[in-house]
Amino acid sequence: MNVLTFGRDAWTHKQKACITVGTFDGVHCGHQGVISLMRKAADAEGSRVVVVTFDPHPQIVLARAGREPLALLTTIEERCQRLAEVDVDDVVVIPFTREFAQTPADEFIRQLTRMVDVQHFFIGHDHAFGKDRGGNEELLLHLGKELGFAVQRIPPLQTGEFIVSSTLVRATLKRGDVEVASEMLGSPYSVQGNVVRGDGRGRSLGIPTANIQPTDNNKLLPANGVYVVSSVINGAVVVGMANIGVRPTFTADTKPTLEVHFLQFDNDIYDKMLDVRFHKRLRNEQRFETREAFLAQLETDKQQTIIYQHIIQERRNS
Numbered sequence: 588m589n590v591l592t593f594g595r596d597a598w599t600h601k602q603k604a605c606i607t608v609g610t611f612d613g614v615h616c617g618h619q620g621v622i623s624l625m626r627k628a629a630d631a632e633g634s635r636v637v638v639v640t641f642d643p644h645p646q647i648v649l650a651r652a653g654r655e656p657l658a659l660l661t662t663i664e665e666r667c668q669r670l671a672e673v674d675v676d677d678v679v680v681i682p683f684t685r686e687f688a689q690t691p692a693d694e695f696i697r698q699l700t701r702m703v704d705v706q707h708f709f710i711g712h713d714h715a716f717g718k719d720r721g722g723n724e725e726l727l728l729h730l731g732k733e734l735g736f737a738v739q740r741i742p743p744l745q746t747g748e749f750i751v752s753s754t755l756v757r758a759t760l761k762r763g764d765v766e767v768a769s770e771m772l773g774s775p776y777s778v779q780g781n782v783v784r785g786d787g788r789g790r791s792l793g794i795p796t797a798n799i800q801p802t803d804n805n806k807l808l809p810a811n812g813v814y815v816v817s818s819v820i821n822g823a824v825v826v827g828m829a830n831i832g833v834r835p836t837f838t839a840d841t842k843p844t845l846e847v848h849f850l851q852f853d854n855d856i857y858d859k860m861l862d863v864r865f866h867k868r869l870r871n872e873q874r875f876e877t878r879e880a881f882l883a884q885l886e887t888d889k890q891q892t893i894i895y896q897h898i899i900q901e902r903r904n905s
Contacts, residue, residue, distance in 0.1 A: 588671035593681040603706035605629040608639040613660035614669035617744035617751040635676040641683040658807035692717025705736045763810035765865040775864040796846040815867040815895045825849045826896040832872035
């Protein structure tokens, strides 16, 4: 998959493009449904599937003072990786700024069609872009006649009573329901980060942990608690139990951290980049009155993780 920067890189393909514009945070099943429709059209037309996205996320750039900052489901690197996995040919990344946000929607479309040879424009059922959200289906239909591209409106993907959206996935993760979030994402939610040195307390207690520093400070961590997770380390899938929280038994921290104790693994992985995938939430984070009570609970968590380890392995082999 090719990644191009809007306004800088040139479109060098002879093929035309089936294109859509959006943040695509999480690349959830709704997004994947859009891309699947685009792929069918592209294959029939002999064109390429192109996703136009933004970095940073517009809601981060345009955040109002006093409002909780947006937490990302995917960094731009994770997003591009996910888009490649679902058969996108090209991603056009728009460096989003407050100045760019003032671009009228029609001018943006004209700029885009000068960069990419657009044949077919796909738009979500409620999606709008450009200054004052002027880029809607009506505008695209008008410009399509002038600039020579077709427009297709895409219906929402519904799961039960809800329409799948990045907002819904975030809300689900914020309450710790990683299994439901994974269903909407089409794969386990993951956090990429570097293994950094901690205070060594876990090792002193006989439960060495990898302290994970996410690559983006805006990355969303699931709700505080203990989870079954896995990572690929040196080519092998290693299952572990993760704690997200402030470690109330030992510290007075207020900012949550992510620590992982990998089962049957004690190699030096400092400074490695890991992708931590969340499979199941075991319990809330809690404060223990004694070291013994803490270790007893960890043993219970470990046994539950071992049981779930077999489920993960069976899923990978099926």
